[in-house]
Amino acid sequence: MKLTLTALIVLWTAALGLNAAEPRVEQEQSTNSGVYSEVQAKRGEATYTQACASCHGGQLEGDGFAPALTGPEFMANWTGTTVGDLFERIRVSMPPGQESSVGAQDKIDVVGFILKANQFPAGQSDLAKETEGLKQIKFEPKQ
Numbered sequence: 001m002k003l004t005l006t007a008l009i010v011l012w013t014a015a016l017g018l019n020a021a022e023p024r025v026e027q028e029q030s031t032n033s034g035v036y037s038e039v040q041a042k043r044g045e046a047t048y049t050q051a052c053a054s055c056h057g058g059q060l061e062g063d064g065f066a067p068a069l070t071g072p073e074f075m076a077n078w079t080g081t082t083v084g085d086l087f088e089r090i091r092v093s094m095p096p097g098q099e100s101s102v103g104a105q106d107k108i109d110v111v112g113f114i115l116k117a118n119q120f121p122a123g124q125s126d127l128a129k130e131t132e133g134l135k136q137i138k139f140e141p142k143q
């Protein structure tokens, strides 16, 4: 099905006289490809301090009840998922019982801050708060 569709597109673009020799391949994105910006992480840090640090700790180390948001266990929990999954987890369940006290934009900024705290590289643009796009970004261990 996929091959057939590709073939059809190639034929169609060729018929239109476009250059079909190089079908466009979507570039794969991951936590290692600079998906958040420094500015976003900075904003996220402020929100984190205000809304998350009381449980997850000033250094994201956890408090024994709330888990750490850095380190090997956190990495193991999220490796193989996507940044969209992490965002959704925070969006629907954090802070517990007060999920709507922090807006989606603030929450995606916090995701940027969490990526930075886990030493993933920053890039030029912000993570957008749309879950669908975020689901294209693989959560991978730091390279």
Ligand code: HEC
Pocket: 048, 051, 052, 053, 054, 055, 056, 065, 066, 067, 068, 069, 073, 074, 077, 078, 089, 090, 093, 094, 095, 096, 102, 110
């Ligand atoms: C009142 C304490 C409290 C606050 C405030 C809080 N959390 Fe949590 N968080 C927890 C607890 C407890 C868990 C684990 C149990 C659960 O899932 O509810 C958790 C789990 C998580 C997880 C899942 C971690 C993993 O590896 O499974 C993430 C991510 C997270 N919190 C992010 C946040 C963010 C971001 C904020 C701020 C917007 C926040 N939390 C605010 C208590 C808190």
